[in-house]
Amino acid sequence: MRLRIFFAKTDAMRYTSHLDLHKTWERTIRRTGLPLVYSQGFNPRPKLQLASALPLGFTSDGEVLDAWFAETDQSTTQILESLQRAAPPGLKVHKVTEVDPTKPSLQTQVRSAEYVITLLDPVPDLEERLESRLSVSSLPRQRRGKTYDLRPLIETISLLLPDELGRSRIAMLLSAREAATGRPEEVLDALDISAESTRIHRSQLIFDD
Missing domain, CATH: 3.30.70 (Alpha-Beta Plaits)
Structure with missing residues (x-):
């Protein structure tokens, strides 16, 4: 299950790097209890894909993340609400939609x-x-x-x-x-x-x- 998450990165996270933002998203999703899918191999990583790196000091209303989950009986509305509750200051989740998993990479x-x-x-x-x-x-x-x-x-x-x-x-x-x-x-x-x-x-x- 591939979900597309639309979010804002506001003043509280202006100086959070691209790598740290990726880690922040991993922690945020873990707090929801949603079943993230992990890569195979020696060092499994959660399947998360940010659309475009935002330079340090920039804010944004238009950021996008693709995340892969095991099947869940939660609706996208319920997932959105869970993410909104779990997100730290500076990360505001606007919308969640389901995406065809065979579509090309977000970047x-x-x-x-x-x-x-x-x-x-x-x-x-x-x-x-x-x-x-x-x-x-x-x-x-x-x-x-x-x-x-x-x-x-x-x-x-x-x-x-x-x-x-x-x-x-x-x-x-x-x-x-x-x-x-x-x-x-x-x-x-x-x-x-x-x-x-x-x-x-x-x-x-x-x-x-």
């Missing part, structure tokens, strides 16, 4: 990621910066010592209405495929904005149909 189905960036400090000429970066056909950048083109990884970028504190916000839809992943902090760098002076929130992961 290979991620197509794009949507982000909302809140600027903690005023940035002059923000609209002009966005327009100038979008108007070019190429944005050469460096990653791990290699040059790559950031521009095709930016699907859309736009200004949102300010938040309740009057701070500027940017919406980005970036490619999130395995061999072509756009990073919001690199887009910010291309806009001459320090990522350290922002709050980055992943609002949604978009999957292949």
Whole structure:
């Protein structure tokens, strides 16, 4: 039985690493008493699969986990309620659905990621910066010592209405495929904005149909 769990990672878990998040999910599911399926071999591991690693310091409303269970007579609604009770602060479970176990791995189905960036400090000429970066056909950048083109990884970028504190916000839809992943902090760098002076929130992961 393969279940897809939709969840948020909020402020209390901003600095929980991808590996530690995996362990947190393992502990959370164990607390529910649900029968996790384990891998075979010398060192069995629970069959858990996160869709996409969320960098340290980011929050998200749109995270997704696939988990494999032995058959259970509980409904997905009952499982959702059990997970919500067992989840630690910073982990909020929104929805649980059953998935065909023969479908491809979750990571290979991620197509794009949507982000909302809140600027903690005023940035002059923000609209002009966005327009100038979008108007070019190429944005050469460096990653791990290699040059790559950031521009095709930016699907859309736009200004949102300010938040309740009057701070500027940017919406980005970036490619999130395995061999072509756009990073919001690199887009910010291309806009001459320090990522350290922002709050980055992943609002949604978009999957292949």
